[in-house]
Amino acid sequence: MAKICVSLAEASTADLAAQAKRAFDLGADFIEARLDFLAPAEVVKAADAIDKDRSVFTLRSKSQGGRFSGTEEERVRLLRKLAEKKPMLLDVELETLQANDNLADYLELASIPTLASWHDFNSTPPTEDIAKVITEMRVYSNYVKIVTTAKTVDDAARLMSLYRNAHGLYPIIFAMGEAGVLTRVLCTLYGAPYTYAALEKAVAPGQLTLTQMHELYEGLRSR
Secondary structure, eight states, X not given: OOOEEEEEOOSXXXXXXXXXXXXXXXXXXXXXXXXXXXOGGGHHHHHHTSOGGGEEEEOOOGXXXXXXXXXXXXXXXXXXXXXXXXXXXEEEEHHHHHHOHHHHHHHHHTTOOEEEEEEOSSOOOOHHHHHHHHHHHTTTOSEEEEEEEOSSHHHHHHHHHGGGGOTTSEEEEEEESGGGHXXXXXXXXXXXXXXXXXXXXXXXXXXXXXHHHHHHHHHHHTO
């Protein structure tokens, strides 16, 4: 059965902990804790309130579609504190890793499982351009996440073709938007270690719910 990670974006530690428990009770394999939806002072406290061994900690920058309300310097400091918690994965944007050598070096030396991520909220760039991004990501981690916005079915198909050249990686590649919905389902069949879903309300455009994902995968299994 394909693994599913439920994205949770809550504004309080108590709500995040409650929703994490509910997600696991409903069959989620992992959760993505979108800690950027919390006040900066709550971030570390919230990380302590959930099962870190089954969590992806994400503190998304505004330039990558996040909600973090503090300064960039504060966000980088918090990323290091979150790394010290040793979550299943720490999601860090490629541009953040490239701009902060000290953080990147710490993550490598401390063997922090890092998910290098990159998003395009407007389009799906040419395949060769995305392939170059993946090459840059290899410097920082074997876990890479590429998310674009699909405007056409061709965009979605091109994106899936990138799995063929992701040797030695744990790639998570899919597209947002209506044209990209199928990529969220198919990515695990192409080699993604897991896909993302919502618990009830979508956190990203085109995101399906955990229940919908389970139903689709059950349907595929029965064929």
